[in-house]
Amino acid sequence: MGDVVSSHLDEGRREAITGRTTEVMKQFSDVYEQQYAVALFNSIRFEIEGGGAPQSQLLHRKDALAGRSIFSGSLFQYLEENRKWRNRFVFVPDSYTISLYESKTAHERGLHPKGTINCAGYKALNSIEQYMELINTSLPGIKAKAGSTPFIKCASQFPLILWHPYARHHYFCVRTEKEQKKWHAVLQDCVRHSNNGLSEDCTIQTPAFTDSVRLHRQAKGHYGTWDMMCGKPPQILANLVMETLHPELRTIIGPRLKGKLQQRQKHWMLISDGVYRQVLSRTTGHYEALMDACEAQRGPLDARLRTDMDQIIASKEHVSSKMRALVLPKAEQLLRTNVQPYIPSILEALMEPTSRGFSEVREVFFRELVEISKNSLNGEGKDILGDHMERLSMLALHPVKMQSCYEKVEQLNLDGLQQRFDVANPSVFVGRAQILMGEQMDNAVYTFEQLLNQSLETKGEDDVCKTIQRCQDRVLKKYDYDSSTVRKKFFREALLQIIIPYMLQQLSPSYSPELPRFKEMIFEDFSRFLLVGNLFEEVVLQCVSKDIMMAVKEAAIQRRHNLYRDSIVLTNSDPNLHLLGESPQVDWAAKFGADEPEGCVGGGRSEGGGSGSRRRQVVSMIQLDGVPLPFESCLEVPGVELIPEEDVSEGTEEDPDLPEEAKSPDRVVEIRDLINPVVAVALPASTESPTDLTNGTAVTTGTVTWEDGVQEDVTHVTTMVEDVPRKAPRETASTQAAVQQLVENTKREHDEERQEEAAARGAVEEIEEAAQDDDSGRITDVSAAESDNESSAAPQPASVSGSQSDSGSQSPANGGPDEDAPQPITNGLNGEDKVLDPVEVEVLLA
Structure with missing residues (x-):
């Protein structure tokens, strides 16, 4: 080649x-x-002189991509050098430049990528037919036959192609349609942000x-x-x-x-x-x-x-007034006859898909907040809330979740107007609208984060759901106003981009010979700042702007577009909120101790993202390795093992009217507890020979009798040894007498728990027998940790976890020989009477 x-x-x-x-x-x-x-x-x-647009109601994040990468995953790339398909690990950093590695290990080791792709000017295609339509027009004078085959043979029926009118094309493929949709969304996002290169x-x-x-x-x-x-x-x-x-x-x-x-x-x-x-x-x-x-x-x-400055402005106004007198009559005539009749249709073509897109942004944001509120109502812990907030902070950068919003704008169609006004492609306006949608989503998310963080710090975390609801309503009102302002500005700019070139093309041949004489009116010292060509364009712009402003105002009156009228101007409506704009970005993972998101990739620290926080990845696709592939040239087959952006509970919603005990458990721990019930028993551990009882699990046999008389077989015993500070150790004449005294006190104060006490004492005897059979006395696999409250409470013969834990626990206030010190019990392992410290034992029931 x-x-x-x-x-x-x-x-x-x-x-x-x-x-x-x-x-x-x-x-x-x-x-x-x-x-x-x-x-x-x-x-x-x-x-x-100042001036500018109305003040934004939402806060703006200083750097939305700080400390974040966008995507990583595996797919297949076609190598033109040897005409083979090879598996490649793809990593997309915050610059949206695609990096291709030999493997994930090569990326993690910091090796140079096999290749990089700057997506500016590309189009992301997901079918061979689309590609052939573009490629068949590449050579002049050659008409390809319909349905002609391409020069590459795709390794699967789900291709992904990056096409460029001048640069090299790139060919990829995946194994499933779901993967193709997600990869296509990611590639489109790379193209979208790479094209938006001018700040x-x-x-x-x-x-x-x-x-x-x-x-x-x-x-x-x-x-x-x-x-x-x-x-x-x-x-x-x-x-x-x-x-x-x-x-x-x-x-x-x-x-x-x-x-x-x-x-x-x-x-x-x-x-x-x-x-x-x-x-x-x-x-x-x-x-x-x-x-x-x-x-x-x-x-x-x-x-x-x-x-x-004053003299330059005065000179500019003088020359502009002379030029307006010459240009305006013909410009206004052209505007009335050839432009004004088409402004409503152009505006309608722009407004319908754009407004649907911004409404979808609002809906996606609202759904995410409702999901967080549901989790808070279900009693999820702080770490779960932190994890949800961490994912919410990346919502605007998530190409898969934002795809439904972007698709609304892609329906923008200017057929019939493109030829008249020389509009090359509506993609110019589609890409700009999509960038604005992403910015508005990020502004809404950032504002919600700051408001929620402030509310949690001032009002506490007692009722998180109500706090989320208040912040949500406040942010949505501000989003409605800001999205209206942004859309109206976008419509005005789009109309100018369409109409001004047409006006200049029609007027320039007539007035170009007249313009040089206006140079004589400008002082030579000011000639670098006042150009006649720019002044001519400004005169035409002022002529057209009045009609465009009027058209957008009339459109704002129509409720179906959800636009605020220009008379409704919110300035300094929330000064306290704008003070939060100077606050640093909230690190929810550090605030609530949430785990890093699934797609975390090493290779950098977040700026201002908390000490030790790793580089967070917005989208994560974890691929399956080792799946057989029917193509010899491929090494591995990509598959989706975990896609965290999807709702795994979709289609399995439970009836909210069902009683709590009738609902299926959501957490893995809850499901395990139903399969293997656990009985927690507090036992003392020896202070003289701490190695007699250690953390671990041992297989044993025995039974435990519940309150209703049902007996369960004991299959495993798990222990956790924990030191509990005591005020003063006491020597006892007989540990057997201490056990008897403790049992009598329990029976006297809790007659209704006698069956449970008997079951627990039976479990203790089984533990002693199991421990005597084990020469090393070691029990493996720690399965539970005792809380601070359980450590400070007095020991008890048995307590049932779950719904029975309250009835089976004995507080120091219930009485006993000494409220401050644990009651002595023999360890029963070596037949010695020793004062033991409490430990927690879990008995797994078959």
Whole structure:
């Protein structure tokens, strides 16, 4: 394959590709330097004058991905070098770059991955048919037959393919449909976040870059939206070069490829990948040099702007007023005839799926909180609550749980409008809406975490369910307001992205010759910050913005979209809540002692996540090893052993009206207790020879009689030795007399427990016989630990665990020879009378 690439990409052609890349980067650099000064002026003016959008009601997490990885699991990858399918361990860190390892052990040992995939610009496909539709258009002048076979043979019927218009394609497969759905959701999430590479926090670089790319494409005649505006700036610039270079090379090289159709398609993909990698390496170097040059000029430009800001603003307003008088008449006529009639239909196409998606976000968040409330009502411990909260904190980053929300927006369809307004692909708006949905979910989760943590610290943990309910209602109200604000902003931006390029395309031919005369009105000192082209676009933007704002306001009146009216503005409605925004993120695992989630992967510590906390993984798929595979080229078969994001109790809900004893137990310990009932018996242990009785379990035989007269066979005896501090050891003349005295006191105060006492004493005798038969006196497998309350209580002959524990226990207040000291009992192992310390013995009943 390397010969094919080298033969078509010889030294001369590679030099031509480098020359084309340098030419495009030179043109882009000239535009970027101009737009950088304009963006710096707008940023400083906004900083001085203030203003902005309504205040958010929900809190914002500073770093949602701090200390977390996204996913890890095993699947099969197709290796083009040897045409084999190999098992690979996949790890997705918080950068959403896919890393492929030889095995899980290689990842845990910190070895370098076999390969990495940056998903920017890719599409995640889950069928061969989708892939063939895209690949059959790769070569010009060739029409593939319907149903033509691909050049690879998938190892299973559940493929996963990453397709890119220029770069190398990646082929994977799994064994089950359930795995395919989950992997597809993960791959889509990697693509979604990799495409969202430009940060809005960069108030200078980001607008300067986006405006430069747009203006560069407009100079080439491309005014519409661009679906390859994805990834980091060097990747976007590589796509910008490939937009014109790729078709030219395909026309030149395509007819020279030899072989069958599938072979030619495969060779062309390898050639295209080689060109793309060469272009990307060049754009990366050019962009870094451009950034260094602009940052070096930032200081002098900043000083000049702050000194002459008033004069620059006055000059801008003067020129803009002159330009509005020239442009507005024709712009408003174009707006009334060719744009206004289509605004309602565009807005409706955007609002329906987007609103359904945000409603689904609310529903998913609500269901998670209801599940936590159910567990608190069922009396789950603090560790279980901490585990649920730890999982809730990762909800927005969970591609599988969020998939139902994302699917609602994927139904967005602009058919009939794309051709008129030159909208390349609705995926531009779908991806943006999905990112906003994830942010709103994380804001709601983070706000709920902070409110719940504050309530638990101030009001205590007595009624957790009511506390959760109050925090839930409070957060949902704030989510409704914020989601409305975010959606309206998204609709306005989407309408501008659709309409403004169309308006500029129609107006630019008429007014481009008129614009140079406006340069004479701008002082030379201000010419770097006031560009005539930008002023012309601002005039058109102001003309269109009024109609767009009115359309969104009218849509907000319709209740079916669940939008707040603009007159309802909540400012500083909850000042105490916003003070919590400065609080550190809650570490629920450390707060409640919860275990690490199932998918924890080593390799880093959480920043601010508590001491010793490991890197937490959002999604976990644990694969089965050793399952036979019918394909020789594969090593192992991936399978799902545990998928914690699914509700294992789905479809088996119990009737809430049933009495408590009629419901099936949920916990593993409860089920074991039903199968093997346990009787707890307190026995003394020797202080002089502590090795006579040790922790462990021994098989024995015997019976225990319950209160209703039913006898149960004893199968195992488990002991736990625990030292109990005593005020003063007492010597007794006869341990047998002490036992008799204790029994008489118990009978005198608890007549109703005589049968239980007899059963317990029988169990004690069985323990003594079992211990005498064991020469080493060792009993294994500790099965229970005595609580602090049981340690401080006076010893008793027997107490039945579960529902009988209260009736079978004797407190020191019930009387006895000495309330502060345990009553002496002989150990009975060696026939010696010794004062013994209490231990706990569990008797398992068959």
